[in-house]
Amino acid sequence: MNERELDTVYTQLCRTMTTVGESDSLLFLARFAMLAIDRIGDAAAAQQLIEQAAEGLPETVRS
DSSP: OOHHHHHHHHHHHHHHHHHHOHHHHHHHHHHHHHHHHHHHOOHHHHHHHHHHHHTTSOHHHHO
16 A cells, blocks of 8 residues: 555545544444454454554553
């Protein structure tokens, strides 16, 4: 995926989150994550991505 495609996908993700609303955005992200994990099809790669996503967040958020 090139930079332009990444930007397009990210924009769609943000717009969809706006459409579903703040109250359902966590559910949407959880569903999206589960679909992405299934598509990745590699438990070790998915676990590494989870760790990378948590980097820089407060410890209380990661616990």
